[in-house]
Amino acid sequence: MTVRVSIDVDQCQGHGRCFSLAPELFAFDDLGNGVVRGDGTVDETHLDAARLAVANCPEHAVSLEEST
Amino acid sequence: MSDKVPVRDFATDWDHTDPRWVADPYPIWDDLRRRCPVAHTERYGGGWFPTTHDAVSRVAKDTEHFTSRTVVIGNGRPLEDAPPAPIGVAPPISSDPPFHQIARRLILPAFAPGPVNALEPMIRALCRRLLDALAGRGEIDAGSEFAQFIPPAVIIRMLGFPERDEDLFREFVHVVLEGIDQPVEQRIEQFAPIEEYFAVQIEDHRAHPRDDLTTYLLTVEVGGQRLAPEHVFGTMILILVAGIDTTWSAIGASLWHLATNPGDLARLASEPELMATAVEEFLRFYAPVSMARLVKEDVDYLGCPMKRDDWILLGFPAANRDPAVFPDADRFVIDRRENRHLAFGLGIHRCAGSNLARLELRVALEEFIARYPRFELADPAGVTWAPGQVRGPRHLPLRLASREG
Ligand code: HEM
Ligand code: SF4
Numbered sequence A: 001m002t003v004r005v006s007i008d009v010d011q012c013q014g015h016g017r018c019f020s021l022a023p024e025l026f027a028f029d030d031l032g033n034g035v036v037r038g039d040g041t042v043d044e045t046h047l048d049a050a051r052l053a054v055a056n057c058p059e060h061a062v063s064l065e066e067s068t
Numbered sequence B: 001m002s003d004k005v006p007v008r009d010f011a012t013d014w015d016h017t018d019p020r021w022v023a024d025p026y027p028i029w030d031d032l033r034r035r036c037p038v039a040h041t042e043r044y045g046g047g048w049f050p051t052t053h054d055a056v057s058r059v060a061k062d063t064e065h066f067t068s069r070t071v072v073i074g075n076g077r078p079l080e081d082a083p084p085a086p087i088g089v090a091p092p093i094s095s096d097p098p099f100h101q102i103a104r105r106l107i108l109p110a111f112a113p114g115p116v117n118a119l120e121p122m123i124r125a126l127c128r129r130l131l132d133a134l135a136g137r138g139e140i141d142a143g144s145e146f147a148q149f150i151p152p153a154v155i156i157r158m159l160g161f162p163e164r165d166e167d168l169f170r171e172f173v174h175v176v177l178e179g180i181d182q183p184v185e186q187r188i189e190q191f192a193p194i195e196e197y198f199a200v201q202i203e204d205h206r207a208h209p210r211d212d213l214t215t216y217l218l219t220v221e222v223g224g225q226r227l228a229p230e231h232v233f234g235t236m237i238l239i240l241v242a243g244i245d246t247t248w249s250a251i252g253a254s255l256w257h258l259a260t261n262p263g264d265l266a267r268l269a270s271e272p273e274l275m276a277t278a279v280e281e282f283l284r285f286y287a288p289v290s291m292a293r294l295v296k297e298d299v300d301y302l303g304c305p306m307k308r309d310d311w312i313l314l315g316f317p318a319a320n321r322d323p324a325v326f327p328d329a330d331r332f333v334i335d336r337r338e339n340r341h342l343a344f345g346l347g348i349h350r351c352a353g354s355n356l357a358r359l360e361l362r363v364a365l366e367e368f369i370a371r372y373p374r375f376e377l378a379d380p381a382g383v384t385w386a387p388g389q390v391r392g393p394r395h396l397p398l399r400l401a402s403r404e405g
Helices: A017-021 A044-056 B019-023 B026-035 B053-061 B099-111 B113-117 B120-134 B147-159 B163-177 B184-207 B213-219 B229-260 B262-270 B272-285 B354-371
Strands: A002-007 A026-028 A034-036 A062-067 B038-041 B047-050 B139-141 B291-295 B299-301 B304-306 B311-314 B374-377 B393-395 B397-401
Touching (some): A002 A044, A017 A026, B047 B053, B053 B311, B099 B113, B099 B213, B099 B354, B163 B184, B163 B229, B184 B229, B229 B262, B229 B354, B229 B374, B262 B374
Antiparallel strands (some): B139 B397, B374 B397
8 A cells, every 4th residue: 555645736825834744755946835755655654744744734735645 | 092982792892902802802802712603793894713723724815705905903994996996005914815915025035035044143142142131130131121122123123224223113113013902093193103104215225236125026016016105115014114113923822822831831841852843833823913904795604694705804813722633732741742733824825924923032031041040020010911903912021040040
């Protein structure tokens, strides 16, 4: 099973909660909007951080997807 | 404010400058959230006050039905096409789409995490200097002798204005934010010194360009053109107004909490790693800022018959206490991990300065607690809360116990 994070760029307003809580998974661009690092694959050790990013984004812009 | 009729029922007659609201708004909001949840008033020419996280979010994100033409409630309303439309008086906060995006994108790079994080050593040194100046005192006013000095000092440096003008700056903010009940003519008069001061600074920057935000606003081009002078002026006013009272209030309210909750102070002093969640919880619990919108056209919305030019008070602080979103909403939980608070608003007007505000708040608290791991209110009756749409303690008399003591 793989878990991936993604950011809905139309919803993101640059609150910066994702890259503060999970810097291994997210970075930011010149405007301060969140961007996913790499292809967004989340390994076991970062699952908790990924969930926190989802739960703290005020715009509901971060999501977690599981695929097998 | 003094000759106003007292509020009878906040559900049908709310007034955010009512002394009870100013002193302690939370029980009022909780009551309204249970009863209404959108309160109404005939004051200020008519307005609505949604109190749930969901309703506040909906209005904040809806630029089709609501305009940001003005975001501070007053007795009058600016005309729809009053100059400098479509720029608005203080872009981007007073701009609507599509112009808003242009004005916002211009300033975002200056407030992105990279440049903001680079300010940390300067902010830390500033806080230490302020605390050094208070050394040896057993009692201080942490509102007017500490918290108040930090944001203007930071913004003056970002704009590239003379550092000696910090006091003048704080005066300007009072004029803009705390005079909402004064007649329009008087307010315009009060703005004159601000305009003069900014004009002098702008002239100086034109003559001597340097690496600061003022020079950037004067030279940046959109579609091959420099910004209109009223755009440059408006954005500078906005950064002045939006960045000072707000952050001062957040720092002051956080210190007030710690002074009145020794358990939380002790934990933060002994477990500094709690600072990250604590800062977000301070912002949730004591969110200082409520913003307004005007209704564009008559519409039934949130079950309310809204009329064109009615106010909507966006109670981000009330949304942050909504038990539908926050378990134990009325409890300060220093290690709250899931905290989707709206202290910085949401949607296209999300506080452009949120990275800076968080940094100032964190560093101010770190430095204060490092110096004074124990403190309490020296005079509870001496604490005064600012009225209006930015709420925080202006005077905060504290009794200090130093690290040695
Ligand atoms: C704790 C401190 C602060 C709080 C709670 C706060 C809160 C807010 C809120 C709620 C908004 C949304 C306004 C709306 O929806 O109409 C806003 C907008 C804004 N804030 Fe802040 N703010 C703070 C500090 C700052 C600082 C330090 C700056 C910059 C120096 C700043 C600059 C701005 C700007 C430029 C906007 C307008 C953004 C836009 O309209 O696109 N704020 N702020
Ligand atoms: S927390 Fe949400 S809004 Fe903020 S940068 Fe991340 S995705 Fe964007």
